[in-house]
Amino acid sequence: MLEIRSLSVTFTQPNSEPLLALGPLSFDIPPGQFVCLVGPSGCGKSTLVNVIAGLQTPTTGCVRLEGTTMRGPSPRVGLMFQNATLMPWRTVRDNVALPLELAGAGRAQRMEAVDALLEMLGLTDFANAYPGGLSGGMAQRVALGRVLSQKPHLLLLDEPFGALDALTREQVSFDLLRAWRREQQTVLMVTHDITEATLLADRVLVMSRRPGQIIANIPVTIRRPRHPEDAFTPDFSETAREVRAAINRA
Ligand SMILES: Nc1ncnc2c1ncn2[C@@H]1O[C@H](COP(=O)(O)OP(=O)(O)O)[C@@H](O)[C@H]1O
Numbered sequence: 001m002l003e004i005r006s007l008s009v010t011f012t013q014p015n016s017e018p019l020l021a022l023g024p025l026s027f028d029i030p031p032g033q034f035v036c037l038v039g040p041s042g043c044g045k046s047t048l049v050n051v052i053a054g055l056q057t058p059t060t061g062c063v064r065l066e067g068t069t070m071r072g073p074s075p076r077v078g079l080m081f082q083n084a085t086l087m088p089w090r091t092v093r094d095n096v097a098l099p100l101e102l103a104g105a106g107r108a109q110r111m112e113a114v115d116a117l118l119e120m121l122g123l124t125d126f127a128n129a130y131p132g133g134l135s136g137g138m139a140q141r142v143a144l145g146r147v148l149s150q151k152p153h154l155l156l157l158d159e160p161f162g163a164l165d166a167l168t169r170e171q172v173s174f175d176l177l178r179a180w181r182r183e184q185q186t187v188l189m190v191t192h193d194i195t196e197a198t199l200l201a202d203r204v205l206v207m208s209r210r211p212g213q214i215i216a217n218i219p220v221t222i223r224r225p226r227h228p229e230d231a232f233t234p235d236f237s238e239t240a241r242e243v244r245a246a247i248n249r250a
């Protein structure tokens with residue numbers, strides 16, 4: 001589904017040495033797989049996400065999505081960051097509906113799709129609220145609803161829950177898992193949280209220090225559907241320990 005080949009990014013700025021920020025690295029993600037990416041701060045994770053999203057041109061190598069080389073942003077790729085960047089003058093419903101509006105969907109079709117998303121994310125009671133009054137967790141749910149309404153084939157998440165407290169984070173990440181089970185998008189999620197990565201992913205990729213390369217590829221075999229309590233099982237501890245060891249080597 002996603003093929004990354006010999007990808008590297010070098011930043012050049014006036015009056016300073018070129019900075020090799022990322023790679024070279026190669027990896028594949030098969031359709032429908034949920035992959036988490038962890039690595040030290042500054043190793044190039046966001047740069048990698050930006051390249052896959054078509055927002056940054058790679059210096060070497062390429063990204064192929066469903067067999068075609070990416071040459072810029074695509075509606076098949078959905079992107080979500082740590083801050084929700086909602087539109088404060090639009091209600092929750094209208095924020096979630098935005099990608100459908102931009103794609104030219106009719107009002108009835110929009111409302112049906114949006115209401116289903118609001119329901120799934122526990123936002124129905126907040127449909128007519130404005131973002132200014134929402135908690136951090138609710139705002140991230142709206143951002144998640146907005147990116148899901150686009151029906152992306154590939155969902156890119158860059159530390160999406162990094163600013164939330166631990167319990168809220170767990171709730172929103174399990175909302176994400178439910179959405180993923182329903183739609184079976186391919187997911188690449190950056191996180192610095194080993195527990196989160198192990199609980200959510202089919203596979204955890206670990207990156208080295210800058211310039212980030214893939215130094216470990218750890219399958220997670222915990223049965224689905226997953227539950228927060230899975231974090232107390234021996235299987236989980238074993239896998240999380242492996243991820244931790246790889247990060248220590250990074
Ligand atoms: N636009 C840019 N220009 C120059 N350097 C950049 C730019 N974006 C990121 N960098 C540098 O590239 C490295 C990787 O950054 P980033 O991808 O944000 O890392 P991470 O997300 O893993 O913390 C860092 O050293 C960062 O300072």
Ligand SMILES: [Mg+2]
Pocket residue numbers: 045046047158
């Ligand atoms: Mg980052």
